[in-house]
Amino acid sequence: MKISRKYTVTLAACAASLLALTGCSSADSGDADGDDVTIGIVELNLSNPFFSTLEKSTEAAALEQGWKVTKAEAKVPGDSATQVTAIENMINMGVKAIVLDPANATALVDVVQKARDAGILVVTVNAALDPIDAADATFATDNVEAGKLIGAWAKAAGPKDPKIAMLDFDLSDGPAGGRHDGFLEGFGIDDSSDLISATALTEGTIETGQREMEKVLSAHSDVNVVYAINEPTAHGAATAISSLGSKDVTLVAVDGACSGVQDVSDGIVGATAMQFPSRMGEQAVEAIAAYLDDGTKPPAGLNNSGVELITDTPVDGMESQDSAWGLENCWGDK
Amino acid sequence: MGARELLGRQVTLTRPVGVAPGELQKKPAARTRVRELLTHQVTGPLAALLVAIIIFSATTDTFLSAGNWSLIAQQSVVVGTLALGQTLIILTAGIDLAIGAIMVMGAVVIGKYALEGNPVVALLLGLVVCVAFGALNGVLVSLAGLPPFIVTLGLFTAVTAAARLYSSSASFPIADGVLTVLGDGPSIGGVQITYGVMLWVAMTFVLGYVLSSTAWGTRLYAVGDNPRAAELSGIKVKRMLLTVYIVAAVIYAIAAWQSLGRTPTADPSGYATANLDSITAVAIGGTSFFGGRGGVWGTLVGTLIVVVLQNGLTQAGIDSLYQEVTTGALVVVAVGLDRIMHKRQER
């Protein structure tokens, strides 16, 4: 019968794929002997190497503990709905703890509370919820600190007559806002300072960094200090700067990806503040292990996973590491 | 020769009649009815859903629990509501790629206004905004005659950007109350059934009734199936298309309200994949993209399949990327079969 064939095939396809997948699940997780502990990891979109590094290190640390891991990620930046659904499902399946990189600071507060009410330890990595104590603990880069480091360095190592351009990301994003504010503080100025020639919003990518830098330079050709939200943005800005033939421009960024550190080594970027995503994941797992052992909760609030200034032009009074060290300790593809 | 009243007119018969009218009206034999039931549009997706449920209940103890099903229902409401609107549009052989963006715009308008203003007014404002964009879609498709794919794609880009501009890319926290009420609901026998779930199911009933039992519904199917024939029958096709996009936009506004009950934040960067999710639910539910065939009950099942997959695979410990692969595969199968069947009918 012609029409019923459609449904038989649909059924068969559905059944086959489901069987295959659930068959895989038992192969996926590590051996769990004794405790049958599962933790959940909820990340942001994995196409960004920062987040995938973070997830991988968290998962690796968890598997080392002998735990099972179930993962979920937001489909696109800002996709809090998928994260909410994932956490609900994890509560239902009985995870013992959740490591979360929130897509939105306020949207997840309620569901995290539900998880904590069920006795699940919830820690966030990389970004915090609002209010920060909505989670049991936060393991992240102190982005303000990162901003301060590069701000102070730029002031000391940069030109005497600075004209600053700031290439930001959406400032309501925690890390973005923190770095912006930190840079200003480190430089000793504020948003209304005359030293700032221009600010622009980028998507935190190479293309948008290049595009915005080009626009800024055509309006203010005398810009000589550039703050970039992250290294891809800085890389794009550097391309714009060299193609427009500008003179020496001091460029600073935050991240610590290997490609970014390479830029420092090549002299394209003056200094970068390195983050340690792997440490974030490891610290989170350590905290969970302690909690599962005897109920010790990690220190609430922000636990700094560390930030280091990487530059080949060190400045007196500021601790820093050179790019060689940076290349050994960076994250992402070398 | 005798006179017979036919549809209100007196006529004289000059020839013997064909098959007796009583014969023609008879319900088909039981065997045929069983066959009709088996090949009914909803049967296939329903069977697929049952298979999924059976498999998942084997891999996860808690899958069949009432608590989990309460969860699945709640997780279905936003995409489920959106998919209802999308069903109406796809029935006209159209498509709405701006669906998620319009909903998000509505949510953002509600969120921003509700910071200082009355929440009910905020909801109404959101409704107005959604309807305005829906009407724009409708006008461009019906009066200007532009292809829905292009029109709604353009609107998707424009409205997404508009939402960001309007909110300055910030998200708005939503206070408890009228705006989040759809996330609340009574606990019956220890299982929570939210008002949102009740609303979604009620809407499905209403739309199902409209589609199956009203003239508007029949005409909608006709417009999607053969717009030329509909036009020739005196149906105002353009007006119908315009109306459909507006009705759908009302549904999107309700979906925005549902989203606030799920997550008390109006986020312009949220629900970015809602358009594809809603189309997926409609496709898996068996409604044909060529128009004229399908309905909202199939879409409800399609929505459940999508959510059950997400729910079940996560709890089976499988990475969410595999969920997307599976869902995508199902859509391809559903749409591919739809196309094959359509080709058969064209002969």
Added chain:
Amino acid sequence: MNEQSTVLKARGLTKHYGHVVAMDDSDFDLRAGEILAVIGDNGAGKSTLIKSLTGAVVPDSGRMYLNDEQVAFHNPLDARKAGIETVYQELGVAPALDIAQNLYLGREQRKRGILGAVFRQVDAKAMRRGAAEQMSDLGIRIQSIRQKVETLSGGQRQAVAVARVAAWATSVVIMDEPTAALGVRETNQVLDLIQRVRDRGLPVVLISHNMPNVFQVADRIHIHRLGRRIALADPSKITMDDAVSVMTGARKPEELDGLISGEGE
């Protein structure tokens, strides 16, 4: 009903499109109880004439009479309100809907009382009954009015379109090349059906290029040429060749015997 009375009459219809003369002072006569075939070469202007009768085109000048009352159609809806319905060459049915739904498409019947008025529920049972009677009466062979039209052959689909038109038309049925898309056997079925429609009291205007079909069913033939009617012929009195030659201008109407009326008024 008086067999000789004129149902639809037009005098002096004219239509210009810029310099192009689409209708040039044309007449038209349709009698009760007849099948009037309208034939004409491509570009002769017969579609403009027919469109004037159905309201799709508004003539620049001329008068039309329906049952001896003067009428003017400004749009197709006016013509339909006057009881003139049309079947087109393309199969104007919705395959996904069933036969009953197709017959009542655009004219759905609502249930009485609250269900109909407030909930706007259609009376599916009544529509099925009406549809069944109509189909049965016209002798159209189908299995059930619950059948989806997609399960029908091309000829049956056209039969459904004809049945619809015959159900709703109260004065005139116009068929514009109804069998052009059909095979031989199905064409005969439809022609048969057209005769039955006429037998039930509806006069039929049949536009066709197919001479054998025309001569098979027509009671009279309206020959259209150069924007006007140049002859009204009795198919029993002239041959197909005669008709074609008059249509193409190879011969003048006066040359033939058996013409009911020649050129002009």
